[in-house]
Amino acid sequence: MSTTFRFSKTLAVLAGAALALTACGGGATTGAGAKDGGTVTYWSMWKVGEPQQKVIADAITDFEKQTGATVKVQWQGRSNTTKLVPALNTNNVPDIVDGAYAKLAPVLGNTGEALPLTDAYATVVDGKKVSDLIPSKYLAASNIKGADGQPWMLPYSLSSDAIWFNAAKNPGLVTAPPANWDGFMALLNKEKAAGQVPLAADGDIAGYNSAWFSNLVIHSEGPGSFAKIAADKTGAAWDSPAVLAAAQKVQQLAQGGYLINGYNASKWPAQQQAWANGGAELLLNGSWIPTETGTYAAKGFQYSSFPFPGVTGRPAMARADFVGWAIPKKAKNPALAQKLAAFMLNKKYQDAYGTRALVLPIRADALTAPEMATVKKALDNATEVYQADDGVTFPGYTTKVYWPIDDELFLGKINATQFVAKMKTAQIAYWKAQG
Amino acid sequence: MSAPTIKRTGRAPAPAQKPERGPGGSSIDRQRRKLLVPFVGPAFVFYTILFIVPAIAAAWISLNEWAGSGPMTFVGFKNYIQVFQDPLFVKSFINTLLLLFVVGAVIFILAFAMTLVLRDMAGKKVVRNVIFFPHLVNALVFGVLAGFIFNPGGMVNTLLKPFGVTESPAWLAQDNIFPLIMATMVATTTGYFTTILMAGVDRIPPYFYEDCALAGATAFQRLRYVILPLTWDVFGTCAVLWTISSIKIFEIIWVFGGSSGAGIPPTQSWTTAVYTYVTAFSGQSTPAYGAATASAIISLALVSVLVVLLRRAMRRDAIEF
Numbered sequence: 042m043s044t045t046f047r048f049s050k051t052l053a054v055l056a057g058a059a060l061a062l063t064a065c066g067g068g069a070t071t072g073a074g075a076k077d078g079g080t081v082t083y084w085s086m087w088k089v090g091e092p093q094q095k096v097i098a099d100a101i102t103d104f105e106k107q108t109g110a111t112v113k114v115q116w117q118g119r120s121n122t123t124k125l126v127p128a129l130n131t132n133n134v135p136d137i138v139d140g141a142y143a144k145l146a147p148v149l150g151n152t153g154e155a156l157p158l159t160d161a162y163a164t165v166v167d168g169k170k171v172s173d174l175i176p177s178k179y180l181a182a183s184n185i186k187g188a189d190g191q192p193w194m195l196p197y198s199l200s201s202d203a204i205w206f207n208a209a210k211n212p213g214l215v216t217a218p219p220a221n222w223d224g225f226m227a228l229l230n231k232e233k234a235a236g237q238v239p240l241a242a243d244g245d246i247a248g249y250n251s252a253w254f255s256n257l258v259i260h261s262e263g264p265g266s267f268a269k270i271a272a273d274k275t276g277a278a279w280d281s282p283a284v285l286a287a288a289q290k291v292q293q294l295a296q297g298g299y300l301i302n303g304y305n306a307s308k309w310p311a312q313q314q315a316w317a318n319g320g321a322e323l324l325l326n327g328s329w330i331p332t333e334t335g336t337y338a339a340k341g342f343q344y345s346s347f348p349f350p351g352v353t354g355r356p357a358m359a360r361a362d363f364v365g366w367a368i369p370k371k372a373k374n375p376a377l378a379q380k381l382a383a384f385m386l387n388k389k390y391q392d393a394y395g396t397r398a399l400v401l402p403i404r405a406d407a408l409t410a411p412e413m414a415t416v417k418k419a420l421d422n423a424t425e426v427y428q429a430d431d432g433v434t435f436p437g438y439t440t441k442v443y444w445p446i447d448d449e450l451f452l453g454k455i456n457a458t459q460f461v462a463k464m465k466t467a468q469i470a471y472w473k474a475q476g
Numbered sequence: 477m478s479a480p481t482i483k484r485t486g487r488a489p490a491p492a493q494k495p496e497r498g499p500g501g502s503s504i505d506r507q508r509r510k511l512l513v514p515f516v517g518p519a520f521v522f523y524t525i526l527f528i529v530p531a532i533a534a535a536w537i538s539l540n541e542w543a544g545s546g547p548m549t550f551v552g553f554k555n556y557i558q559v560f561q562d563p564l565f566v567k568s569f570i571n572t573l574l575l576l577f578v579v580g581a582v583i584f585i586l587a588f589a590m591t592l593v594l595r596d597m598a599g600k601k602v603v604r605n606v607i608f609f610p611h612l613v614n615a616l617v618f619g620v621l622a623g624f625i626f627n628p629g630g631m632v633n634t635l636l637k638p639f640g641v642t643e644s645p646a647w648l649a650q651d652n653i654f655p656l657i658m659a660t661m662v663a664t665t666t667g668y669f670t671t672i673l674m675a676g677v678d679r680i681p682p683y684f685y686e687d688c689a690l691a692g693a694t695a696f697q698r699l700r701y702v703i704l705p706l707t708w709d710v711f712g713t714c715a716v717l718w719t720i721s722s723i724k725i726f727e728i729i730w731v732f733g734g735s736s737g738a739g740i741p742p743t744q745s746w747t748t749a750v751y752t753y754v755t756a757f758s759g760q761s762t763p764a765y766g767a768a769t770a771s772a773i774i775s776l777a778l779v780s781v782l783v784v785l786l787r788r789a790m791r792r793d794a795i796e797f
Contacts, residue, residue, distance in 0.1 A: 123757050129545035147762040152546040245648070246739040248760075303628025306646030309739065311627045436543075436764040440754050441564050445743045448650065474558040476551075 078110030084135040088118045092398035100390045134371040136378040142363040156368040157191030164383035196365035199401040203346035218347030225350040239299045241316035243309040247444035250451040257287035267431035274472040279465040288457035295453040305452040331412040344412040348419040359423035538769040555770035568751040576722045587669040607667035619731025650742040653733045676710030712790035
């Protein structure tokens with residue numbers, strides 16, 4: 042086996058070199074001298090140059106000036122939470138990280154590695170306690186609370202979803218959007234009859250596909266209902282008629298010829314590009330879509346949206362996924378990190394998120410961009426909020442059980458009855474394997 | 477022509493070396509033994525720290541339930557049972573084997589064919605560079621290109637339209653992605669192995685070919701009796717290299733499906749490497765490091781067994797010429 046040995050030897054040397062280089066990188070960022078106000082290390086999900094990064098960088102500069110503290114920030118990008126997992130086993134733990142709830146919960150919240158942010162929530166910012174600045178309906182989403190009942194995450198912005206359209210082409214939808222699923226289907230049929238392609242969807246993104254089924258279940262059964270179905274070890278929850286009805290609605294979409302031809306064999310962002318250029322009328326997608334498609338949208342495109350069709354008689358609901366900060370329990374300077382987090386919720390920065398970064402700030406009194414007006418209104422009107430895929434984070438459930446089978450339904454390979462049966466079987470097997 | 481003892485040539489990586497027969501008589505042998513520790517020592521230490529220790533740690537983690545941080549619970553072989561019972565793992569495993577054997581066979585048949593054609597071709601150096609080039613290109617590029625080429629409104633369908641093809645195949649449908657990846661692997665890897673094999677073929681002295689010509693051997697006979705036996709050790713090395721690299725194929729699958737990293741590739745195209753990665757780092761759910769390392773250990777076992785079997789099957793006495 043001398044060949045393999047040699048091969049591995051080369052690898053070993055390469056790995057050693059890589060390690061040495063990484064070590065140098067780490068040394069450079071942690072070696073700087075600290076000022077009197079203490080030092081806090083921040084691993085950010087944003088990369089240099091992104092609009093959100095600029096806002097946070099400004100806030101950090103102000104914080105350092107006012108408190109004399111030093112913030113050692115690393116703009117790591119979205120992989121910061123992935124890097125956090127191994128770091129938690131070492132002494133090189135950041136004092137504060139930011140990320141979406143769906144990314145922070147699996148590595149910090151659910152594993153009990155996050156610090157309760159009681160102090161941050163009690164801090165007074167702009168004359169009000171932080172806990173009062175954040176609309177209570179978002180805080181009521183119990184899943185950011187740890188086992189001790191204290192929140193471990195401090196959100197600074199929200200992502201939501203909506204059905205997007207070009208208001209310049211469809212002004213009627215601004216004033217009279219469909220009120221429920223039947224109205225929505227009537228709209229699709231009307232457009233189809235008029236020779237238009239009603240709907241676009243990037244079918245290769247399982248998380249976009251699953252939004253239809255998850256949202257339908259949540260809108261008819263209430264927030265938390267999908268998580269409850271997923272947690273059912275007997276799989277019996279899939280027998281409910283409401284679940285089948287939701288699946289039938291997805292089947293209707295997939296098999297009714299409403300989507301751009303070839304949506305099931307394309308690569309993101311081809312379909313949202315097609316939509317932004319008038320290839321289809323409607324698109325179910327996140328609140329980030331104006332920023333994401335802005336560069337290639339047709340001339341004169343006016344972003345507008347209406348909320349996911351609700352169920353008559355049910356309270357108004359909106360998807361609200363948190364993006365925010367969390368502090369690991371192992372942080373060296375948790376007090377200063379909490380102070381920093383609270384500081385960054387100043388209205389000045391919250392306004393900047395809305396107007397410069399075009400996202401939805403968490404504070405209800407913060408300014409938002411015109412593109413976000415309809416989503417903001419839907420969020421303000423909502424009495425109940427839910428998270429994408431209902432915040433399910435069981436190990437591998439989403440990626441190995443739910444998404445692959447939901448893809449088959451949304452891409453038109455199976456029908457609603459088959460979907461429900463497959464999900465039930467797969468879920469029973471999943472929970473049995475989990476033991 | 478064939479010598480019973482194995483002589484190190486220093487050109488191609490040496491085949492499995494048997495212990496020296498006569499216990500070190502010559503001074504060269506003694507010198508060699510003296511240099512063993514200073515030369516092999518550092519590499520051995522590196523190898524132990526960077527590979528053996530993590531491998532043992534991985535074996536231990538695979539017996540536990542662990543989210544990557546926080547408490548670890550010992551669960552014995554539960555992770556292995558869970559992984560083997562997961563139809564997705566079985567599917568990923570089959571895909572890995574498809575890459576290893578089917579793609580491997582195609583690559584080597586093509587590489588040998590090209591070697592034969594290129595040997596007598598004018599401008600073979602240029603051609604060799606051209607076919608080697610795809611190997612230098614990052615897999616990410618192919619992943620992104622796949623979109624441009626195969627999207628419903630992409631290049632292929634646009635080119636097919638003038639020929640009256642309006643109902644073109646759904647190239648990037650979930651079930652078609654893996655065959656496309658296999659084809660891409662063939663296209664990018666053939667040149668690499670052709671280059672290595674050609675280096676072996678080039679050192680065959682021309683008088684063997686002259687001999688063949690005089691004896692009236694056909695092209696196939698020339699391959700069978702001259703080229704194959706004289707490049708056997710090179711071929712064996714290539715086979716081991718391919719085995720090791722094919723089992724680790726990851727990034728091309730990651731970027732080919734699943735929108736260049738914005739999502740997760742469809743399960744139809746997963747390999748064990750992708751399965752391992754998603755289990756530990758999907759970012760969508762609580763990491764399952766135990767199950768992920770169990771899957772990685774299974775892959776490691778697979779590589780080890782295959783390499784040993786391959787070395788055994790390919791074992792021939794090296795031919796000196």
